């Protein structure tokens with residue numbers, strides 16, 4: 268999967284929503300999906316960053332994207348219903364959903380962990396993803412071939428000291444993925460649901476988590492796109508409920 272080579276028109280005619288599309292891995296995914304033919308819906312909180320991605324897609328000759336300004340920290344379920352209505356009215360379909368946006372919170376032992384930060388991390392990383400998913404499920408079910416990708420982390424598969432709410436939120440993300448995948452395991456639907464652990468990737472979040480490391484030792488977001496393309500496109504039909512790594516595991 269790490270060497271998957273996507274054909275140029277892999278995602279032609281597909282409408283794909285990416286959360287946190289303005290920066291880091293989400294930005295790379297939005298640009299990559301657009302380059303492979305998708306109409307990309309750019310959801311995020313910093314409109315200027317989303318506009319820059321929008322302009323880059325247009326300049327490259329991609330299908331006209333759309334910007335969905337949503338702050339996952341402060342939005343309520345009715346806001347996600349409005350997002351779903353806007354997508355339905357404007358595009359009439361949804362074939363892909365990449366849950367990518369997340370926050371790190373603090374790196375701290377549990378006895379020092381600030382409860383308000385805990386709530387915020389769980390809200391952005393888990394509750395918001397649930398609400399957006401719930402609002403979009405009818406459109407995903409209506410698609411002839413839909414793919415949902417949740418973004419996990421190594422600390423969402425094995426807990427590690429001082430990763431606090433972030434680690435717990437990623438375990439919950441894996442749980443949400445598994446529950447949804449099981450519900451979609453039905454011949455009437457054509458929705459596959461999987462998770463991806465990006466692995467160490469050169470972004471602002473990684474720099475915040477590991478301020479002392481040399482970022483150049485980490486993969487660029489563009490370098491981890493093969494797994495995302497494989498899962499978003501039709502070559503992964505039938506792959507459901509699985510946890511993927513975007514990078515090969517280092518030899519131990």
Ligand SMILES: NC(=O)c1ccc[n+]([C@@H]2O[C@H](COP(=O)([O-])OP(=O)(O)OC[C@H]3O[C@@H](n4cnc5c(N)ncnc54)[C@H](OP(=O)(O)O)[C@@H]3O)[C@@H](O)[C@H]2O)c1
Nearest residue numbers: 287290291292312313338339340368369467468470471472
């Ligand atoms: N980088 C890594 O090494 C690594 C490793 C394992 C897992 N991950 C996971 O990969 C995903 C992407 O991470 P990244 O490294 O690309 O992080 P990043 O550079 O910090 O980007 C995160 C994106 O999420 C958006 N976001 C954060 N809070 C939001 C909110 N309240 N409402 C809307 N959007 C919000 C950010 O918007 P702004 O641009 O406005 O801040 C940004 O576009 C995350 O799920 C992360 O947990 C990353």
